Amino acid sequence: MDETTPMRGPMPDNVMAPTRQPGMSDSSLERMLGLLDLFTEDRPSWSVEEICDHLSMSQATGYRYLKLLSRTGLLAPAEGSAFILGPRIVQLDRLMRRTDPLLRHGVPVIERARPELHGMFLLSRHYGDHVLCVHQDMTDPTLRTSMERGRPMELFQGAAPRVVLAFLPTYQLRNLMLRHPDRIRAAGLGASWEEFRARLKAVRKEGTRIAIGEVDAGMVGVAAPIFRAPGAVVGAISLAQSEERFRTEDPARLRALALRIADEISAGFTGGGHQPNGRPT
Template structure:
């Protein structure tokens, strides 16, 4: 990464480049399992000391990062505040919450609402509870696009160019997921999921459960996330899986239509 504030990409401008470096401080803290000292961040980010001091000051004053003596820097309390505000303001969560409550009650299990985030999928809301399992797809936890029904149904809706790039970057992981050992095989597998309109997988993310998911689309008919139900059993009969899947598809369509109606 650049180590001078004067260095910039002419096509994007100095301010854009500086903002990306500022955000990179949050990125490195997000990926760290524990706090990082200033010198540790300096080594990872390869910024000048004065630049990192300025970024740390800005982020600290905004409450986005915080520090404790001898423990280093971590994400700050503002992140929790933003999470609360997102749950209160996100139109997708508003539209999905009552549908998810009913889906969880009628089918039995845990309903999840997930969003695509960069090249991964993030659970943004959860409804329902099971005494037999605890879903590993907890709110705020991210998973790869090819891992689990809630993720894979989103992957199936992405443009072929995106799928091709992801396959080039994670060929072995795609093969291990069972989607295919060649790009053509992966595209064929995703086409089947897309045609069905739902995806069901057993013990992919949480052992001993079945996840059944359908895609949620925005006002431009682009995939924005997924709605899914996690049922605390496996080896379900095909007719039972299809019955639940059609219900999940219907619920996802209600959410998609509710978003479109807000235009």
């Protein structure tokens, strides 16, 4: 079995679980794990001093956090006094590829649908204020796109993020409106709660969303939501094509294909029983 193939069965019991250190509160733990967000392609390494200055924390706290993150393998020492992302992340990535239910249910469905799309399939999972691509399957090798596995996208732009956003619970949508009113307005989703809710209601009614050039110029995405339980959206399936290819397609066919794939993956979460369809009938 290829190590990227989702593995059925129980999760291995020899995987270290993160533990809360004595005297560490939930907020301290969250702040420590938040250090990982500092590491990007543009800025892959940080020193203790740089981290402490950037986050306005004491050096004693910074050293303690970095020591714990290094001990678990989430960070690793680099040149000089710098730190980089650690090998434990690769271990967790392999484990996710083999055990994540979204991948376990989704990858076989996508493989069966490959002959029906000249473009690319993207399977995405929702977390926090983002949607993250966890699987990519390209059937058009000529495509050039920034949409790829491991790339997070905000909920306000793109086919998959918008369709996930539309099916989030009302309390989460209200919180998003309170935290990100400028981004929501800039994305054309409304300047008020009423406008925001009305635009998302239209997406829910359609059940899919088509986005043209919102992530990459010259690219089109068609997305449908995936549910792990009735009304509980977990992610989305996206069908991506070049605009040139999309102009030769029937958008209704692509919408139907995205909905069918999403429904099959959603059904997998209930063992093939009741379809956990969160869309309105």
